[in-house]
Amino acid sequence: MAFKSSSSYTDAARLVLQRCDQLGSYSEEADRRTRRYGTDAMRQVNEAVKGWMLAAGMQPRQDAIGNLVARYEAATPDAKTLVLGSHLDTVRDAGKYDGPLGVLVALACIERLAARGQRLPFAVELAAFADEEGLRFHTAYLGSSVFTGRLPPEALDLTDLDGVTLREAIRAFGGDPDALGIAAHQRDELLGYCEVHIEQGPLLEANDLPVGVVSGIQGQTRVAISMTGVAGHAGTVPMSLRHDALAAAAEYMVAVERTAQNTPELVATVGQLVVEPGASNVIPGRVDFSLDVRHPDDLVREKALADLRAEVQAIAERRGVSVAWQMVSDQPSLRCSPQLIQLQRDAVTAAGHPVLMVASGAGHDAVTMATLTDIAMFFVRCKGGVSHSPAESVALEDVAVAIEALERFILLLASGGDAT
């Protein structure tokens, strides 16, 4: 199999980073990088990526919600399709690589195929999703939910902070809210979905490795908890007569941390807290807070949740406050395809690097794509494991390895897994 010299991976990586810089300049806010679904900034990234897809000889289209989709056709018609992709929207005050890197590494591999005039026994389809982070409508994976035909119709009534509905936003972005229910593909048309993404964690850096192979995406439960006690005067109510909702919540938060520390691989976070009435001289009467619990094994996560629910009730009872527990979302863990993982391992090994398997702590478009086809992911080392921040940083050499690993993976799939 004829590979170009390793320096050409570096050249391709340099172009990927230049393009990340360019896309990173498109923002709806002047002083920070923010691209919500349907904004002018999203229009600008789609235009730029569309131009690069066209230059690679593909015919890009925008689907019903505005995902940018382009195909590199197979050697023969009616062949199956391998989907590559990631997202082009961002969180608020984002970095340049979460999302765009995956789209542009995949594009680099397609450009290399096109430059060689090499057609494969399957089509390669690049999907640049228009909403993964869910910043505008507070729901994740809008883009890939439309691609897979899984967006519930009631989602169209969601509104953003300005009162604009998703239905209106889709129309304004040139999409068609009445055509959302149609999946881009049937399951039997697809070979799988492979996504490249920055790691968003410290394991690759700690192991001094440029890329990793994702074993799966851990399950995640989000709960909204309210503790209600009795507000009162901070000077006149003696300690023995208080029902302080914040003190109860604080005790519970320490218990959450302890439970996670004592359970291997469990992570649990209280990240949001609203104190009522929230004055320095008033005993807190009510506290609303979030609980986020994740683990690769669903049974361990479910057991931990049951324990944490019993714990909050015990603390509330002892302190004479009431508690409400509302499940917000409950996402089971996902395993990446063992067959695709084997090809990824062979690809990384052939590129000259040890293989590290990593469980993804964050959700990705692959979560939704798994409802339609087999999924696979490569992680790329990012500096300090930092993401969702302008401090996101990746190294040129690591991006070159990511391009090589993805290319070798695609070619291994094309040759039926034969590494020779």
Ligand SMILES: [Zn+2]
């Ligand atoms: Zn992402």
